[in-house]
Amino acid sequence: MQKGPVAADRASQLNTPGTCVACGLAAQGYVGVHVCHACGVPQPLRPGEDLFASFGLEQRFAIDSGLLERRFYEISRLLHPDRFAAIGGDARRNSTERMTFLNDGYRILKNAEKRREWLLNQLAPAASPSSAPRPPQDLASAWFDLQDDANEAALKDFETRLQITQNQAHERIRTLERELDALLETGSKPGPELLAKMKAELLSGSYLSSLERDVERLKKRLFIT
Amino acid sequence: MLSLQIESNANRDASPIIGIDLGTTNSLIAYVPPSAVAPDTERHPVILTSREGDSLIPSVVTFEGDRPVVGHAAKRKKISGAQDTVFSVKRLLGRGFDDLKGMAGTLPYRLLPGEGAVRIQVGQRIYTAVEISAAILRELKLSAEAALGVPVTRAVITVPAYFNDSQRQATRAAGRLAGLDVLRIINEPTAASLAYGLDRKRQGLIAVYDLGGGTFDVSILKLQDGIFEVLATNGDSMLGGDDLDLAIAQAAASEIAEQTGKDPFDDPQMRAELLLASENVKIALSESPEARMSISLSSGRIYQRKWSRDEFEKLALPILERTREPCLQALADAGLKDSDLSDVVLVGGPTRLPLVQRTAREIFGREPNTSVHPDQVVAAGAAIQADILAGRNKDFLLLDVVPLSLGIETYGGLMSTLIPRNTRIPAVARETFTTFVDNQTGVDIHVLQGEREKVADNRSLARFKLKGIERMPAGMPRIEVSFLIDADGILQVAARDERTGNEQSIEVRPSYGLTDTEVEKMLLASLENVEADAEFRRVAEVKNDAKAVLIAAEKRIPEAIRLLSKDEVATIQVSIANLKEALETNDVPLIQEASRNLNASTVHLAELLMKGVLSSSVDEKQS
Incomplete structure (x- = not known):
């Protein structure tokens, strides 16, 4: 890794945001952020680029996943390091860095839970949840009982209850999501109260997901080995 | 005249990149000619023929003296020269002796433990799997050069999707040793999908079920307008057509053993003959319901047997069942149901077997597609990827994934992904870790690959140390570990102390048995000498070890005279003289034996010296 000179070089590249590092023309559209529309040269990654904007999308909790995929393919087709394998050098390095960012962004935006978490963190980095993540009390005690005495019938019953609780939680999250997106649509910033509520729901949602994984593990231990 | 010359030049590619399918049983080479240029038309690969005139080049290496011979000529010697002929070397590539315990008895050639990678004994010489694979690749390179009429120095080589990092690095090393710059290692099922998708009408979600000679892979892909997105991949790198041959051979062997009282598997030549006859039975049964097997035994008797397809399928079924789990896991990882797929593509020679087609149909609940050429499609796909990397095909793009999880060892011997x-x-x-002991000033970063929880069940790729951490209570330091994989699949790992900014990083090059320096050394040696070099290295290693034993013994002579009986001292002196004599020769077994004898004669002395050390240290403490 040659650190000094490369870093200096990069810094000078970053001095002119919005214009191509190679030909100097102004970047056009969401594709132009990644690859120059005129000369096809991949642009260096800037710190703090917005994930949604990378795909030409507005910051929303709910997105069109088909559109996301089309955009991902469209940009990859021009940006992927395989396009610069025969060229090498800065072009290859910039394309690798940017493609890594794009791959990661696609992974996050495609997954509803990760997408919500990321956006919430953007809108309210310091917000604390409106309440501590609280698993429904009866569900938690049922889980402890199950670990003391795990039998097939009890496990099935528990799974059903967990499923119902999860469905209810998803419904609440979807309602909040619509509410927040409606506000974002009008250009206004959602209030801290609403964001804190969403944060609490996401936390208990992830608690339920991890409980679901624990159930799978318990099932394997009980009935497979 | 002039115009003719221009045209022939236009058809010549100054620096072609070829695609190579380095198979367990057969290898192939393919290439997309630049003359297919009209940019919007499909760029079709052509399969190149070997110097022997065939498109299939058996991945078999035999030796005529020191000279490696590859291909059909070598395959013909599989029986008569069983002990000098290496086949299925791909199953050994990037593996250690311990990884292969189960296989040692099934191959006619001998496997030996070595540092890192397993060694293969061929006559008096010892080779690594990298060297044998390099001999195959060199033959492929020469064949491509003969077919294209220009030097060939660059290639894309395919490997099973489920190959781990050391197997991939070993493949790269073999390429380098053969004089090829390996631009990319790509997965076989992915390559197959590139060739399948040349026909642009083929779109949607597909599964590639790839059963080769020695490996099984399954990949789920999304094909859309020239984009090939790998969604999930799974497999078993120790499962293939070879196992079906082996099942037939073992059944026949136990019958022969029952009749004659002698296990034919004890005789390497018989073993090779049985395996070859079994392979022929398997191939015949993919066309007809019955096949004959006839083997002349060493006693002069002839073992004959008729195999029905039913009988064979009973043996094969449990082996093929092992393909089910990887298929279901891949579907689950892709978040899909079998009904979401628009096609299931069969790849690999063994998929010609009706039973394999039935198994695939049963797993995926649909009629599999047998329209692609099961032997050629992988090499063709490698050539398409080569064409993409050369910058000629801008319509296609492969979006690939890592086949196995990567992580580091954390407290309690567990892997953190x-x-x-x-x-x-x-x-x-990137992830942040901390220390678990007070005042710990260094951490070991142990890089792992695999899906299991315990470190011991996964593959160790590399280790390095981050030093200079400030003394602090456990849990206080913050150490950021970052993993970076580029498009070539090469992993870089860095660890950084967030407080001091101190950083350590490495490019992960796992031990496939040869260090980079060793590979360099081999490259410098002439082609003909590569084999002799390996032997020389082996002799040198044995001699070095023996010299160490000799020096240690000579140093102890005065103590021996003080502590041992006259007879014992005499035995040691004779053993020393014998070892010195043996070291004058290059006879490995002789040197090893003399060295063992010397060791044995000094055991008593070593015991007495050890007791002395213990009692004197006790004395010191008491005083």
């Missing part, structure tokens, strides 16, 4: 399997590459991942 940083990059889960099926993550798109290039990829980066």
